[in-house]
Amino acid sequence: MELGLSLGDAVTVADGGRPELVLGLGVGVGAGARRGEEDERGRREDVVGAGRWAAMAAASPEPSVRLSLVSSLGLHWPSETARSEAAARGFDVNRAPSVAAGAPGMEDDEEGPGAAPALSSSPNDSGGSFPLDLSGHGLRGHAEAAAQGGGGERSSSRASDDDESASARKKLRLSKEQSAFLEESFKEHSTLNPKQKVALAKQLNLRPRQVEVWFQNRRARTKLKQTEVDCEYLKRCCETLTEENRRLHKELAELRALKTARPFYMHLPATTLSMCPSCERVASNPAAASTSAPAAATSPAAAAAAPTAAARTAVASPEPHRPSSFAALFAAPRGFPLTAAQPRPPPPASNCL
DNA sequence: GACTTGTTAACAATTACTTCA
DNA sequence: CATGAAGTAATTGTTAACAAG
Known part of the structure; x- marks a missing residue:
């Protein structure tokens, strides 16, 4: 009573x-973090396909779409600082090794056993080019090949369970730009449909599986924070x-x-x-x-x-x-x-x- | 139409790795 | 340098929705 x-x-x-x-x-509500609401919203958007995402999914990574995100973020995609930072770090976790670039026809994250597993498994052993660049406004040309190659690191997809060479999983670290981009996307959609996932992955030079996992973990973090608030x-x-x-x-x-x-x-x-x-x-x-x-x-x-x-x-x-x-x-x-x-x-x- | 089966996607829980103090 | 904590990418198992047979 x-x-x-x-x-x-x-x-x-x-x-x-x-x-x-x-x-x-209010913070919780505003963040749309409540699970049911979030799920519903995400699924509705999956079906309906909200504006920019619909265009994004339909036309793949169009520059205009990408720029809208970038502008809202205040990022400059072929970022000189980022490039120099990456160079300074001496590695690019998502850089596709030149070997892997020659894996055409690779669709989505289904790299399969033959997708150059364990290539550049160590984040420190690759050359160090900025992943999000670069040709023109970045992301595209290089990303195209790199994404096809699966970014070089071993496959983390469930479809690659037969990747026996990757016994010890290596965890890459997303760049600040990639994280910011994903974060910005998450603000608009906490869930992704497959097309959105692929488009975003191509833009970020990541594998769709990575984008998927990131969103998954991000939702978990949101939920955790909301739980703390509650x-x-x-x-x-x-x-x-x-x-x-x-x-x-x-x-x-x-x-x-x-x-x-x-x-x-x-x-x-x-x-x-x-x-x-x-x-x-x-x-x-x-x-x-x-x-x-x-x-x-x-x-x-x-x-x-x-x-x-x-x-x-x-x-x-x-x-x-x-x-x-x-x-x-x-x-x-x-x-x-x-x-x-x-x-x-x-x-x-x-x-x- | 009801049922089974396979696929897909989301989630929770957990592991494993990286970074930093 | 070793170590523990924190953050987070990735994995695993489960569940639900959906389509096809």
């Missing part, structure tokens, strides 16, 4: 004076609930003490007594209690099961929403000595907001 009604209370507090709660929640929010809710519960118990004790001392309301009809949802004073308008009753009657189990959903709803609600804890307390038969037939005195004025 306390849980359900106090949850609403906590939300009200959040609305009123704890923007950080709302913020945390957890933090629940902690705060719990603290608020505890405090509210403590306060209610205190007030209840006071009311019990006052009960015998001040039989003030004894002459009033029980049905006219209700609780003002905003200030928690006893009022004579039954509508006040009735409006707050459904919220107060919300199942605590349900609130506990989907606290964030409830909170989101509450946050999104424009009107002040404060389930009357008193109404809840006195509405349900809980063995309290006070009932509707036993009118109660108003709470201390200090509780009125």
Whole structure:
């Protein structure tokens, strides 16, 4: 009981004076990180094919498509700094060795056993050309051949389970540019359809499998962060609930003490007594209690099961929403000595907001 | 139409590698 | 230099949706 009604209370507090709660929640919602929503959105987009992605998938990596991403990122794809950085590092994790470049007809990430496995398995042993360049606006010419060659490193696709030579998997490190590009793409679509995946992979000179894995891991990270946010929010809710519960118990004790001392309301009809949802004073308008009753009657189990959903709803609600804890307390038969037939005195004025 | 089977994609959990303090 | 922690690419197993037979 306390849980359900106090949850609403906590939300009200959040609305009123704890923007950080709302913020945390808002971040999650804004990020589209909720799994169901995310999945649905992603799958819808898979079907419908949203604007740029549709064009991207249809026309493969068109320069205009690529540039839109780049411009939004503020990246310069044949980046001199990146190139020099790559050169300084002395390796390019995705660079296709010249040997691998001669693997035409390789489709997607299905490199197969013959796709020059374990070529350049060490990130430090390759030449060091920037992967995202370069011909013209980068990515394309070199990427074409490189992508066909599977980037040179051993296949990580499940389709290449027979890649016996790659017993020890080597993990490449995506370049900052690649990561930023993927990140930017992820902001628009947290999931990819196959065409989008291939197009993106070609643009980034990665194997589609790598793009797929990146998105997969990225979704996992998003979910993890969202879980942390939710957890933090629940902690705060719990603290608020505890405090509210403590306060209610205190007030209840006071009311019990006052009960015998001040039989003030004894002459009033029980049905006219209700609780003002905003200030928690006893009022004579039954509508006040009735409006707050459904919220107060919300199942605590349900609130506990989907606290964030409830909170989101509450946050999104424009009107002040404060389930009357008193109404809840006195509405349900809980063995309290006070009932509707036993009118109660108003709470201390200090509780009125 | 109901059922089985194969394919595909997403996810969770985990492993393995890299980087850094 | 060794080491542990953190970050993350990659793998594995499971599940659901879908199409074809």
